[in-house]
Amino acid sequence: GLEFPLVFLPGWEEGVFPSQRSMDEKGEKGLEEERRLAYVGITRAREEARISFAANRQVYGRWTSQLPSRFVDELPPANVEASSETGYYGGGPGMQQHGSRWDADPDFGGGYASPGWRRAQANQYRGSHPGRQPVIEGDGRLVAVSESSAASDYKRGDRVFHLKFGYGAVRGVEGNKLTVNFDKAGEKKVIDSFVEKA
Template sequence: QTRLENLKELVNAMAQFDTLEAFLEHVSLVLDLDRNAGGDRVQIMTLHQAKGLEFPLVFLPGWEEGVFPSQRSIDEKGEKGLEEERRLAYVGVTRAKQDARISFAANRLVYGRWTSQLPSRFVDELPIDHVEAESDTGYYGVTPGMKEAKSRWDEMPTFGSGYSSPGWKRAQSFAAARAPAARPARHTLIEGDGRLVATADPQAGGGWSKGERVFHQKFGYGHIIGIEGNKLLVAFDKAGEKKVIDTFVEKT
C-alpha cells in the first residue's frame, strides 16, 4: 500500500509538467542544488532531518489533520504515534532562531483527489502569546466541516486582529450578516450559530441559477447543479462535484 501511494504522489508531481523531459530537467536541477552545498540558500528537509539544526527563518507547511499529525501514524501506533508526531512538531518550531511560519491548506490534492482539510490539532496547541495569526483562505470557520473544529482560539477577544486578507474579511462579513441580534459583537472565528434555508430561487441564492457556468481558482471550470443559500454545489470539469461558497467562484 505504501509503495502504491508513493507512485500516486509521483504521478501528482509529474502532472505539474507538460512533458517528461521537463520533469526530468526539474529533477536534475534539484539534484544539482543538493550537491552544491555552501553559501546562502533555501534548504528543504523533513522534520527528522532537521533535528539538531537551527535557522533564522523556518517554514512549516502542511499542518493539517491527516497530514501532520499523520493519519497513518495514528492508525498504526495510536496514542504513541500521536505523541511522536507532537514531538516532531516541537522539533520543527524550535528549529527557528527568530521566526517560524506555520501554514495549512483548506483543500489539498491527496493521491490524485482534492480533499477538504482541517487545521492540525497542533495549531491549537501553539502558545497564543507568541503567535501572530493570518489567513489567506476564508474557508476556516465557514464550511460545515471547518466549524466542527472547536478551538481555544475562538474565545480570544483579540483573535483575528491580525487577519487582513480578502478571504478573512469575507468570512467576517458572512458571520456579521447572519449572527443573532442578541449576540454580542466581537472579533472571533465564525461558530455557525445560524442556518441558511435551502432554496433553488436564483434571487434568494444571490443571483445564481442551476446550469450556470462558473470558474474557481482551485477547481477550474464547472456548472452549478445545486444551490443552498450562499453555498453552491458545482460539478467541476476536472475536480468533480464540490460544495463551495458563492464568493469563491466567478460567472463565465
C-alpha cells in the first residue's frame, strides 16, 4: 500500500463497482472480492484517494440512472471530504427514495460551482417530478435496416463506393450485410444501403 500520493478511483456505481456480473455469478463471495478490490485501491493512496461516481451513465447506447456504490456509503465519515452533491434526487421514477447518506451532509456540495449548477441552485431546481420522465422531442429517419433475411443487390466481386472508406470490392454477402475489402481502409463490414455500385 501507500504507493502513490494521489489515486483516482472512478466508476463507483452499483452494477459497475461492485460488478453486477460478479455478484450474479459468485453471490456474496463475489461481493466480498469486489470489496477487497475497493480496499486495495484506496490503500494505494499515500495522501489522497479521489472516488467518483455518475448519476447517469450511457450503457450500450442508452442512458441509465445509476445508484452510488454500496462501498461509498461504507466509507468512514471521519475520513471523507465530499466535494459535490451526488445528484441522485429527481433522476427518474424511484430515484428520490435511493439517495446516499452523503446527500444529508451539510458540507457536501461546497466544491461544485459550475455556471449551470449555480443557475440550477438559483432557480431551486430539484430534478423532474418523480415518476414523470421529461419529454424529448425530435425527428427520426431510417438510416439503414439490418435484417439477415433481406436480399442484397450486391454479389461477390462487385466494386462499391463508401463515403468514408472510399472504393472497394465485395468479398462476401450475408443478407444485406457486406464484407468489403476497401482499397485504403482494408476489410470492413457494412450494410448495403451505405454503399453504391462503382
